[in-house]
Amino acid sequence: MSRWLWLVLWIVFVSTKHLVAQSQIILTLKQAEAIAVKAHPRIGAAQFQASAAKQLPIQSRSALFPNFYGSFTGALADENTRIAAGALNNPLILSRLATGVTLSQLITDFGRTRQLIEAYTSRAEAQEFSAQSTRAQILLLVDRSYFAALKSQGLLSVAAETVKARQLVADQVTELANSKLKSGLDVSFANVNLAEAKLLLAAAQNAVDAAFADLSNALGYQERQAIQLSDEPLPLAPSNEFSPLLALAIQSRPDLESLRRELNASQSFVKAERALNFPTVGVVGALGVLPTHVDILRSSYAAIGFNVNIPVFNGHLFSARQAETELRAQGMNQELKDLQNRVAQEVQVAWLDAKTSYERIDLTRELLQQALQALELAQSRYDLGLSSIVELSQAQLNKTSAEISNVSARYDYQIQTAILNFQTGQLR
Numbered sequence: 001m002s003r004w005l006w007l008v009l010w011i012v013f014v015s016t017k018h019l020v021a022q023s024q025i026i027l028t029l030k031q032a033e034a035i036a037v038k039a040h041p042r043i044g045a046a047q048f049q050a051s052a053a054k055q056l057p058i059q060s061r062s063a064l065f066p067n068f069y070g071s072f073t074g075a076l077a078d079e080n081t082r083i084a085a086g087a088l089n090n091p092l093i094l095s096r097l098a099t100g101v102t103l104s105q106l107i108t109d110f111g112r113t114r115q116l117i118e119a120y121t122s123r124a125e126a127q128e129f130s131a132q133s134t135r136a137q138i139l140l141l142v143d144r145s146y147f148a149a150l151k152s153q154g155l156l157s158v159a160a161e162t163v164k165a166r167q168l169v170a171d172q173v174t175e176l177a178n179s180k181l182k183s184g185l186d187v188s189f190a191n192v193n194l195a196e197a198k199l200l201l202a203a204a205q206n207a208v209d210a211a212f213a214d215l216s217n218a219l220g221y222q223e224r225q226a227i228q229l230s231d232e233p234l235p236l237a238p239s240n241e242f243s244p245l246l247a248l249a250i251q252s253r254p255d256l257e258s259l260r261r262e263l264n265a266s267q268s269f270v271k272a273e274r275a276l277n278f279p280t281v282g283v284v285g286a287l288g289v290l291p292t293h294v295d296i297l298r299s300s301y302a303a304i305g306f307n308v309n310i311p312v313f314n315g316h317l318f319s320a321r322q323a324e325t326e327l328r329a330q331g332m333n334q335e336l337k338d339l340q341n342r343v344a345q346e347v348q349v350a351w352l353d354a355k356t357s358y359e360r361i362d363l364t365r366e367l368l369q370q371a372l373q374a375l376e377l378a379q380s381r382y383d384l385g386l387s388s389i390v391e392l393s394q395a396q397l398n399k400t401s402a403e404i405s406n407v408s409a410r411y412d413y414q415i416q417t418a419i420l421n422f423q424t425g426q427l428r
Contacts, residue, residue, distance in 0.1 A: 028230045029146055032219060036142045039220030043138055046131035053127035056120035063113045067104045071288070074098075096297060100288015107282055107306075112275035119268035126261035132254035136427050138218070143418035143427070145215040150229055151411035152204065152211040158403045159204040163197040166396065170194045173389070189389040193396060200400070234361075234410065235417045238354040242347075245424050249347045252425025256343060259336050266329035273322040279310045343423070350420040357413035364402065364409040371395075371402035 027035075037043055077093035106113070170190040176182035209224075216224045239245060250256065287302040311318065378395035381387040421427040 025226060026228045026230060029143065029232050032142050032146055032215075032229075033139050036138050036219050037135065040138050040218075041220060043131075043135050046134035050124070050127045050131040053120075053124040056124060057117050060113060060116040060120050063106055063109075068101065070099070070101045072099045094294050094297060096290050096294065097292040098288055098290040098301075100286060100301065102284065102286040104282060104284045106280070109280040110275050110278035112272050112278075112280075115268045115272035115275060119265045119272060122261045122265035122268060126258045126265065129254045129258035129261060132428060133258060136254060136422055136425075139427050140418060140422040141218045142215070144415050145211065145218040146229065147232075147411045147414045147418070149208070149211040149215045149227075150231060151408060152208040153229070154407035154411065155404060156201070156204040156208050158400065158407060159197065159201040162396075162400050162403075163194070163201050166190070166194045166197045169392070169396070186389040189393055193393050197400075232414065235414065237358050238351060238417070238420065242351055245351055245420075246344055246347050248426070249343050249424040250340060253343055253423075254425065254428075256336075256339060256425075259332070259339055263329065263332045263336055266325065266332045270322070270325045270329050273318070273325045276318040276321065277311060279308055281308050282306065347420075347423045350416065350423040354413070354416040354420045357409065357416040360405075360409040361413055364406040368399075368402040368406045371399040375399045 074097045075093060076095050081093045083093065170187075170193070173182050173186050173190040177184060177187045212227060213224045215227065219225070283304065283306045285302075285304040287300070289300045290297055291299075293299070375395040375398070378387065378392045382389065382392040418427065
């Protein structure tokens with residue numbers, strides 16, 4: 001009865017799984033990455049930050065264009081009224097109603113505005129590369145979650161097959177014990193092995209649920225989605241040379257390029273702060289009409305003038321600002337060197353892990369073949385009464401362990417390949 005019950009449950013499980021799979025979304029890795037790029041809030045936030053940073057050069061560049069504005073002014077005052085308090089001068093207050101325009105234009109500030117434009121342009125570019133770095137991080141998260149979910153499904157299949165096989169053995173041993181051909185100890189060992197397999201199945205099912213929850217989160221969803229994954233072919237073997245990978249990472253990593261642009265921005269800020277020590281020259285022009293005014297005023301006016309501001313002393317403000325930007329630029333340069341060193345270490349570790357994972361694929365495949373042969377021999381010896389249930393149990397355990405290692409090796413290599421692609425700047 002137990003055997004038939006497990007058979008019915010297995011048929012129901014497979015049928016239910018098939019029906020659920022029909023209503024699930026079937027995703028390839030590229031499709032999953034495309035969904036994350038569109039839906040993940042971290043990518044959206046980074047893109048908005050990059051778009052906002054692009055407005056800074058436009059704001060700085062506005063200082064090079066004329067400042068043009070119109071005015072409408074009215075005043076009503078007693079005759080011969082002057083301002084007598086609250087100011088150093090005493091201008092006349094004349095009754096009038098006037099309208100006019102004013103135009104001001106910066107002639108030169110000896111390159112300060114130009115340097116500010118370059119600084120903010122470099123900073124906007126740095127923000128763009130930072131957004132690319134965020135995108136790469138999310139794609140890595142998607143790839144790892146994708147292959148982790150496939151791995152958990154593979155381990156679930158191993159656990160289900162293990163339960164099925166050990167249930168069959170337990171039923172056979174029980175029948176033999178009922179016929180007085182096997183001892184009760186054999187039945188106990190078989191049931192223990194079956195219980196362990198069921199625990200493995202429960203843990204594997206929980207791992208599947210957790211892996212798909214992680215994948216749904218990586219795709220930008222709050223709740224777990226009904227997703228069916230398409231298996232991906234194994235990548236090619238990793239390169240045997242490390243130097244080309246490091247050169248590729250130094251050239252392609254978006255976080256490195258972002259820091260380089262930040263360094264360029266800091267150097268431009270240094271030049272802009274130095275320009276504070278030079279004069280600024282500007283011109284101002286105004287014209288307008290007075291429809292209503294007192295007799296001493298003309299019905300129109302026009303004037304033009306220029307102004308030169310020469311810094312003399314401001315309590316060492318400019319020199320302190322210049323020193324601050326120089327020190328920040330030097331610190332940024334050291335941060336860039338530190339990041340390059342860390343990139344070299346991260347690429348080397350990822351390369352070594354990928355090589356080891358690739359080698360494990362063949363090793364675990366060979367291990368599985370040996371475990372299957374050992375299980376067949378142990379089963380035959382046990383059926384002939386030449387060995388104990390302990391030997392058979394150990395062979396079953398070795399087979400299950402080898403199957404787990406074989407499934408894990410395949411997807412671990414795909415995960416390590418994704419990590420290596422990320423570390424070398426190829427995951428975008």
